[in-house]
Amino acid sequence: MNGAFEYRDGLLFCEQVDLTEVAARAGTPCYVYSAGALRRAFGVFEEGLAGLPHLVCFAVKANGNLAVLRLLAEAGAGFDIVSGGELFRVLRAGADPAKIVFSGVGKTREEIEAALQAGIHSFNCESEAELMLLSSLAQHLGKTARAAIRVNPDVDAATHPYISTGLKRHKFGIDIAEAEQLYVRAAELPGLALEGASCHIGSQLLDVAPLIEAAERMGALVERLRARGIALRFLDLGGGLGVPYRKDDPWPDVPRYLAAVRELAERLQVELLLEPGRFIAGPAGTLLSRVLYRKTGGGKEFLIVDASMTELIRPALYEAHHEMLPLRQPGRGRLVADIVGPVCESSDFLAEEREIENLLPGDYLAVMTAGAYGFVMASNYNARPRPCEVLVEGGRWRVVRQRESHEDLVRGEEV
Numbered sequence: 001m002n003g004a005f006e007y008r009d010g011l012l013f014c015e016q017v018d019l020t021e022v023a024a025r026a027g028t029p030c031y032v033y034s035a036g037a038l039r040r041a042f043g044v045f046e047e048g049l050a051g052l053p054h055l056v057c058f059a060v061k062a063n064g065n066l067a068v069l070r071l072l073a074e075a076g077a078g079f080d081i082v083s084g085g086e087l088f089r090v091l092r093a094g095a096d097p098a099k100i101v102f103s104g105v106g107k108t109r110e111e112i113e114a115a116l117q118a119g120i121h122s123f124n125c126e127s128e129a130e131l132m133l134l135s136s137l138a139q140h141l142g143k144t145a146r147a148a149i150r151v152n153p154d155v156d157a158a159t160h161p162y163i164s165t166g167l168k169r170h171k172f173g174i175d176i177a178e179a180e181q182l183y184v185r186a187a188e189l190p191g192l193a194l195e196g197a198s199c200h201i202g203s204q205l206l207d208v209a210p211l212i213e214a215a216e217r218m219g220a221l222v223e224r225l226r227a228r229g230i231a232l233r234f235l236d237l238g239g240g241l242g243v244p245y246r247k248d249d250p251w252p253d254v255p256r257y258l259a260a261v262r263e264l265a266e267r268l269q270v271e272l273l274l275e276p277g278r279f280i281a282g283p284a285g286t287l288l289s290r291v292l293y294r295k296t297g298g299g300k301e302f303l304i305v306d307a308s309m310t311e312l313i314r315p316a317l318y319e320a321h322h323e324m325l326p327l328r329q330p331g332r333g334r335l336v337a338d339i340v341g342p343v344c345e346s347s348d349f350l351a352e353e354r355e356i357e358n359l360l361p362g363d364y365l366a367v368m369t370a371g372a373y374g375f376v377m378a379s380n381y382n383a384r385p386r387p388c389e390v391l392v393e394g395g396r397w398r399v400v401r402q403r404e405s406h407e408d409l410v411r412g413e414e415v
């Protein structure tokens, strides 16, 4: 664990707050985030890059809660957005527009215009057609759009296929072999300041070697472009650092990674941008749930809980593993069970064949490392209201997003 969540006298705490109290008062299912853990994780980047011209842009798609975004903005973070909705969120949270980068393979005209009006730091463009549209919209608005081309460095991130993005066959970015030609063509486009290069090879990387390999290939590209008279001023190396979802997983060697990219940025004399999402928010959050029923069937034991794939889809979507901890250690021994939710899908499980404390209906459990790609992927499938979100700060906690009501479920609909 990262220090934010620990047992005290058999009770699971987040910072100085007893999570049983949160579960009882806020209700379950409920996401809980530690302000201290968010700040510490962000601080790892700031410390590792101190003195270097840099911008750490939190990837909003990992956790878009306004209170989380505000906290990170106050700590000095920039933001990596992938939609107009995320732009709206970060501006609402009080972000400095000059620290926002806009990524994504399918930006619409309206989204690009909104970002130009806001005056964001830069656009990470993923196709020639997008560069041309950006150029024409910027001219139209009388602005200059700072841009980078998202390059696909063809490095195998060796992660789950659904979260690997850096191979030639993926939809993301421009093949590094074709990028140089595109830079030469796009450098002429009016309304554009093509000053950067960006990449993002995938997510949940516990080994930093592929990230460093990608950074080096990007550095070599910057040098080749310089030789052709295209002088880039910033290099955005994306996100991707993983977190230990299993208690025996290692942490990625972040100091080694930061030292390597820092050395590269110093050598190239470019501003360095990073876009960590999961690493900052993942370990800082947990999903609280209550056991509804227990049953046995087909020689299996099931714990049916009130959280499901609609709150946390990662197990169903990526076969992801999350540790499960009881909020109180009941000391009744252990059992092996499938931990499943109420949703009518066989893929609705949080854990399969998991050894866990012998929990009974009414007991609470915490699904750990759920702060990233948790709430943001929540859905209303089965007409389930999305859960509330709580932020813990020292000995205090507050609801930073209310649980949805049944009225919320039908908002905007007509009979």
Ligand SMILES: *Cc1c(COP(=O)(O)O)cnc(C)c1O
Residues within 6 Å of the ligand: 059, 061, 062, 080, 103, 104, 200, 202, 203, 204, 238, 239, 240, 241, 275, 276, 277, 278, 279, 372
């Ligand atoms: C998803 C994404 C990130 C964040 O990835 P993490 O693995 O959460 O750090 C950063 N940049 C881009 C372009 C992304 O798509």
